[in-house]
Amino acid sequence: MSLNQTPERPAGPGALSHLRVLDLSRVLAGPWCTQNLADMGAEVIKVERPGVGDDTRGWGPPWIAGAEGVDSTYYAAANRGKQSITVDISRPEGQALIRELVQVSDVLIENYKVGDLKRYGLDYDSLAPLNPGLVYCSITGYGQDGPNAHKPGYDFVFQAIGGLMSITGEADDRAGGGPQKVGIAIADVITGMYATIAILSALQHRTVSGRGQYIDMALLDCIVALGGNQVTGFFASDRVPHRYGNAHASLVPYQVFAVQDGEIVVAVGNDRQWQQFCTALERTDLAENPRWAKVTGRITGRNELIPDVARTMLTRTAADWVARLEGHGVPCGRINDYREVFEEPQVRHRGLRVDLPNAQGGVTGTIASPLRLQGTPPVYRGAPPSLGNATDEVLGTLLKKTSEEIERYRASKVI
Numbered sequence: 001m002s003l004n005q006t007p008e009r010p011a012g013p014g015a016l017s018h019l020r021v022l023d024l025s026r027v028l029a030g031p032w033c034t035q036n037l038a039d040m041g042a043e044v045i046k047v048e049r050p051g052v053g054d055d056t057r058g059w060g061p062p063w064i065a066g067a068e069g070v071d072s073t074y075y076a077a078a079n080r081g082k083q084s085i086t087v088d089i090s091r092p093e094g095q096a097l098i099r100e101l102v103q104v105s106d107v108l109i110e111n112y113k114v115g116d117l118k119r120y121g122l123d124y125d126s127l128a129p130l131n132p133g134l135v136y137c138s139i140t141g142y143g144q145d146g147p148n149a150h151k152p153g154y155d156f157v158f159q160a161i162g163g164l165m166s167i168t169g170e171a172d173d174r175a176g177g178g179p180q181k182v183g184i185a186i187a188d189v190i191t192g193m194y195a196t197i198a199i200l201s202a203l204q205h206r207t208v209s210g211r212g213q214y215i216d217m218a219l220l221d222c223i224v225a226l227g228g229n230q231v232t233g234f235f236a237s238d239r240v241p242h243r244y245g246n247a248h249a250s251l252v253p254y255q256v257f258a259v260q261d262g263e264i265v266v267a268v269g270n271d272r273q274w275q276q277f278c279t280a281l282e283r284t285d286l287a288e289n290p291r292w293a294k295v296t297g298r299i300t301g302r303n304e305l306i307p308d309v310a311r312t313m314l315t316r317t318a319a320d321w322v323a324r325l326e327g328h329g330v331p332c333g334r335i336n337d338y339r340e341v342f343e344e345p346q347v348r349h350r351g352l353r354v355d356l357p358n359a360q361g362g363v364t365g366t367i368a369s370p371l372r373l374q375g376t377p378p379v380y381r382g383a384p385p386s387l388g389n390a391t392d393e394v395l396g397t398l399l400k401k402t403s404e405e406i407e408r409y410r411a412s413k414v415i
Helices: 029-039 092-102 124-130 155-161 186-209 219-225 228-237 271-281 284-288 295-300 302-313 318-327 345-349 391-398 403-411
Strands: 020-024 043-048 083-086 107-110 135-140 214-218 254-259 262-267 332-334 353-357 363-367
Touching (some): 020 029, 029 043, 029 107, 029 135, 029 186, 043 092, 083 391, 092 124, 124 135, 135 186, 186 214, 186 219, 214 219, 254 302, 271 295, 271 302, 271 318, 318 332, 391 403
Parallel strands (some): 020 043, 020 107, 043 083, 107 135, 135 214
Antiparallel strands (some): 254 262, 353 363
């Protein structure tokens, strides 16, 4: 609980049910973070522009059933379990409402351009004196400082300048070769995940220090950090990583193979699995060849080995190969589209689709949280909220505004 937070919030279901989050973010990175917190039980109050809301509400089609032209499925993907209030923060009265909410909140997260909220007196330095326990997280493209801090940017830009596209896509010497972006907004998603970790870390530190702190998250930082072994390999060798398409720089065979009726992925992760792979293929000649026994030999000789293996893979169907390879402990799988994903028995067993009743009288299909805490499992309080669905409730219950005051705010378009 923050130092100024009202004490009448008993812990409920969910690991974070004792926390209140004021969400001034929009689009994807910030909302992805706050949806994580909501799934873990936190009360998340999403602050949106009156009459407009989060930009992504209009990013359709596709639309939420019954809300055509109003709320997109893009918006629905990152806003489950929240309450929506509308406040015009460009107005002094709206700024005052945010300051009041800050005093009864634990976390504030925002993704405005550097300096924007300072103009409204809603930056960390302005708000921290009102609530010393506040954890305040800013998400921007380039961070709060540096020569590019003032620049705008989207996920696609950071996949490019952060190096990810240089290692994603088919190899340059093959048909279709060249850089490709990842099929999801990975810079936004990974920044939302890192922001979640940072916020939880700051909250944990608050339990011993009694004070909140400021968090500066940047999409560029997070996408570069995602480089992992590719970047550390570059640091060690000064050799710039390049695109391998569906192949792997350090493991062979670890790629897509064409089969009689389509394609499958095979992932041989060590030398023992290589032997099992050869057994499944009924290729004792490959298993007994000392040149291929170790991964280093398979890497250096991949251009000779893989075409030979590929010819054998064409002799059976996908179902036959998957059964044979799995029977020998070799990781493999069909390349599913998303319809097929949610028909997978394991996906069904794990309950990875969650349908939630929505304001339109239907249901919104969402993806279950992968955070499986046994003692305090995820809490799905409701579908993504309609614009301003909780404005009156939050202002009345939390800030003790009368119905007359709320109507005055609405008449003057502050809410």
